[in-house]
Amino acid sequence: MNRAEFLRIMGAGAAAAAMSNFTSVSQAMESLQQKKKQNNGLIEELSSTLESQEAVVDKPITAIVIGAGARGRTYASYSEHFSKSLKIVGVADINKERKLHLKNKYNLSDEHCFNDWSEVFSIPKFADAVIIATPDNLHYHPCLKALEAGYDVLLEKPVAQSVKECTDILKYAKKYNRIVGICHVLRYAPYFMAMKKVLDAGMIGDIVSIQHMECIRFHHMAHSYVRGNWKSARETTPIVIAKSCHDMDMMRWLVNKPCKSLSSYGGLTLFKRENAPAGSTERCLDCAVEAECPYSAKRIYLKDRRYLYVFDIPDNERNDKKYASLIMDKLRTTDYGRCVFRCNNDQCDHFVTSMEFEGNITGAFSMEAFTATGGRLTCIMGTKGWLKGDMKKFEVTDFLTNKHSVWNQDISSLPGYEGHAGGDFGIVKDFVLAVANQDASYLTSSIDLSIESHVMGFEAEHSRVLKKRIEL
Numbered sequence: 001m002n003r004a005e006f007l008r009i010m011g012a013g014a015a016a017a018a019m020s021n022f023t024s025v026s027q028a029m030e031s032l033q034q035k036k037k038q039n040n041g042l043i044e045e046l047s048s049t050l051e052s053q054e055a056v057v058d059k060p061i062t063a064i065v066i067g068a069g070a071r072g073r074t075y076a077s078y079s080e081h082f083s084k085s086l087k088i089v090g091v092a093d094i095n096k097e098r099k100l101h102l103k104n105k106y107n108l109s110d111e112h113c114f115n116d117w118s119e120v121f122s123i124p125k126f127a128d129a130v131i132i133a134t135p136d137n138l139h140y141h142p143c144l145k146a147l148e149a150g151y152d153v154l155l156e157k158p159v160a161q162s163v164k165e166c167t168d169i170l171k172y173a174k175k176y177n178r179i180v181g182i183c184h185v186l187r188y189a190p191y192f193m194a195m196k197k198v199l200d201a202g203m204i205g206d207i208v209s210i211q212h213m214e215c216i217r218f219h220h221m222a223h224s225y226v227r228g229n230w231k232s233a234r235e236t237t238p239i240v241i242a243k244s245c246h247d248m249d250m251m252r253w254l255v256n257k258p259c260k261s262l263s264s265y266g267g268l269t270l271f272k273r274e275n276a277p278a279g280s281t282e283r284c285l286d287c288a289v290e291a292e293c294p295y296s297a298k299r300i301y302l303k304d305r306r307y308l309y310v311f312d313i314p315d316n317e318r319n320d321k322k323y324a325s326l327i328m329d330k331l332r333t334t335d336y337g338r339c340v341f342r343c344n345n346d347q348c349d350h351f352v353t354s355m356e357f358e359g360n361i362t363g364a365f366s367m368e369a370f371t372a373t374g375g376r377l378t379c380i381m382g383t384k385g386w387l388k389g390d391m392k393k394f395e396v397t398d399f400l401t402n403k404h405s406v407w408n409q410d411i412s413s414l415p416g417y418e419g420h421a422g423g424d425f426g427i428v429k430d431f432v433l434a435v436a437n438q439d440a441s442y443l444t445s446s447i448d449l450s451i452e453s454h455v456m457g458f459e460a461e462h463s464r465v466l467k468k469r470i471e472l
């Protein structure tokens with residue numbers, strides 16, 4: 001780079017400002033070049049190195065799956081790819097077919113296959129760890145029992161249904177000196193891991209503010225939070241915990257400072273009985289206006305063949321015509337066939353929170369049901385640059401050099417990469433390492449490190465309901 005180039009890149013004003021700390025143009029140019037090299041190096045390195053998902057350990061750790069539904073099966077399937085890291089040795093599920101499925105898949109003995117979760121703890125400890133992937137209202141008691149019995153725990157989010165229950169789990173983990181890994185899986189996705197490294201390296205200077213938007217996607221909202229398992233905030237947790245605890249956690253983690261206060265707004269606007277179109281009926285199969293409804297169950301499950309794992313239809317067979325009658329039957333008999341305007345649901349379909357983190361860092365979070373694509377959009381404003389990303393790639397712009405650096409690594413070669421952008425297997429890897437080495441610091445989402453963001457979520461809901469700013 002010559003002097004003219006330096007001045008062109010910097011612009012006259014910026015060059016003068018940059019020069020003020022240096023005794024000569026050449027010294028300033030050298031410093032700029034060094035900075036560019038450093039920053040280029042980091043993004044290039046992060047974009048070119050794809051860490052293996054394999055946990056290298058002396059012998060596989062053993063685990064029992066409690067709740068053999070979608071999440072339990074996902075974590076268990078890690079052992080199929082990395083049999084030297086993890087071995088599944090037991091299962092508990094009140095759904096007999098799911099229990100049997102795992103029994104056969106992992107060749108489990110009869111005495112280690114249970115119905116209710118509590119039965120696991122009726123016999124002496126027979127594994128290193130338990131994976132708790134039961135519904136939200138069945139995390140707390142199984143987790144306490146597992147810790148008492150001496151198991152390390154991989155615990156699905158949400159940790160529990162109240163701040164008190166979350167802190168009880170933390171206390172038990174300390175009391176029994178056990179590892180509890182919380183499935184804040186996004187922390188283990190290569191995309192967010194790279195973003196965190198870029199921020200920690202100071203590539204955008206000091207963080208001044210963060211904007212983070214969770215796009216749920218209109219049919220996902222209808223499936224999970226209107227018709228499905230999480231439609232009732234009371235029976236599960238409010239959506240800002242049930243869905244967005246990942247995002248509260250991500251904001252807290254990226255900013256790396258505690259949240260001091262917050263204020264929320266939001267509500268349920270669309271999915272209510274009073275908005276049911278004329279001519280609509282209790283179930284989509286009988287509905288005269290179903291063809292005009294983007295949320296039609298016929299459209300989502302039968303035509304587009306989405307979310308069929310809830311009917312235990314294997315993902316690789318979901319387009320098979322042979323399942324049409326099974327799907328029709330489910331739409332006639334389960335909540336997945338109900339009209340979205342008549343589901344007795346209460347979760348918000350839009351939710352925003354403004355936050356103030358320590359150091360006067362501001363945060364804006366937005367959870368939106370009415371989006372065409374899913375995923376997260378993040379913008380982080382720093383004193384020396386900004387970062388913006390869409391979960392596929394992120395771009396960093398350096399204010400001084402106007403250089404854009406892009407992380408856009410292809411992760412499709414990773415086994416299980418579809419699950420939360422690689423985070424599902426990423427967390428199992430670190431959990432295995434933590435258990436094998438009896439060292440919770442392998443996990444970035446141990447209970448100690450991730451409980452704070454759950455408190456943020458619970459308080460965000462209080463703020464919305466009470467319509468007031470909350471100090472944390």
Ligand SMILES: NC(=O)c1ccc[n+]([C@@H]2O[C@H](COP(=O)([O-])OP(=O)(O)OC[C@H]3O[C@@H](n4cnc5c(N)ncnc54)[C@H](O)[C@@H]3O)[C@@H](O)[C@H]2O)c1
Pocket residue numbers: 066067068069070071072092093094095098115116117118133134135136138156157158183184185229242420
């Ligand atoms: N980390 C994430 O990103 C993520 C994503 C989706 C869901 N989740 C959470 O994971 C958990 C499980 O969700 P899922 O989608 O796998 O649900 P699911 O309904 O597919 O699975 C839950 C399983 O638990 C079983 N179960 C219910 N009661 C039981 C009992 N008493 N004893 C033993 N088993 C019992 C059910 O039969 C079912 O098979 C939920 O808490 C959910 O919020 C986390």
